[in-house]
Amino acid sequence: MTAKTERKRPTQQERSEKTVAALVEAARLLFAKQGFAATSLDDILAATKMTRGALYHHFDSKTSLFRAVFEEQEKILTAEVAKAAAEKRGAWQAFRAGCDGFLEACLDPATQRIILIDAPAVLGWDVMREIEARYALALLRGGLQRIMDEGKLAKRPIEPLAVILLGALSEAAMAIARAPDPKAAAQDARREIDRLLKALA
Numbered sequence: 001m002t003a004k005t006e007r008k009r010p011t012q013q014e015r016s017e018k019t020v021a022a023l024v025e026a027a028r029l030l031f032a033k034q035g036f037a038a039t040s041l042d043d044i045l046a047a048t049k050m051t052r053g054a055l056y057h058h059f060d061s062k063t064s065l066f067r068a069v070f071e072e073q074e075k076i077l078t079a080e081v082a083k084a085a086a087e088k089r090g091a092w093q094a095f096r097a098g099c100d101g102f103l104e105a106c107l108d109p110a111t112q113r114i115i116l117i118d119a120p121a122v123l124g125w126d127v128m129r130e131i132e133a134r135y136a137l138a139l140l141r142g143g144l145q146r147i148m149d150e151g152k153l154a155k156r157p158i159e160p161l162a163v164i165l166l167g168a169l170s171e172a173a174m175a176i177a178r179a180p181d182p183k184a185a186a187q188d189a190r191r192e193i194d195r196l197l198k199a200l201a
């Protein structure tokens with residue numbers, strides 16, 4: 001084999017990252033389908049064909065693995081919201097579309113189970129908020145800043161406003177996840193959030 005065709009061997013860090021990614025993705029799919037309580041580490045190991053030692057090398061418990069899964073699901077949710085916002089021109093329309101996109105994404109079974117149902121009990125509010133600050137709250141801050149920069153919203157401290165809006169969206173999402181008819185609940189929530197944003201403007 002020539003140097004040109006020889007494959008570069010993966011580094012230890014690359015192998016480690018691949019292992020973590022495989023564990024997180026397998027756990028994410030199982031947690032989404034079965035829930036945290038009904039999913040065992042043996043289920044996750046069977047899905048990945050990895051050893052218990054490999055798992056414990058990266059995660060010291062099922063809860064620590066769930067935290068990584070929660071963060072991964074937050075990334076997915078944030079990407080969906082950002083995509084919805086990017087499809088609109090103008091900061092205000094993009095912001096409203098992002099809020100709609102967030103509530104629509106909350107109909108996804110994985111988001112409902114991992115973020116809205118299991119995470120409060122498994123991780124607690126402090127951990128959830130610390131992770132959400134890097135994703136959902138960061139998106140809200142950026143969107144509000146752009147609206148103010150365009151003169152569509154009076155200049156004011158962004159942080160308290162972003163926190164209040166995140167609270168409204170999060171509670172609406174929790175209600176959607178637990179509603180007998182989540183689609184109808186999402187429609188009601190979108191309508192009320194839109195009214196809230198119109199009043200804010």
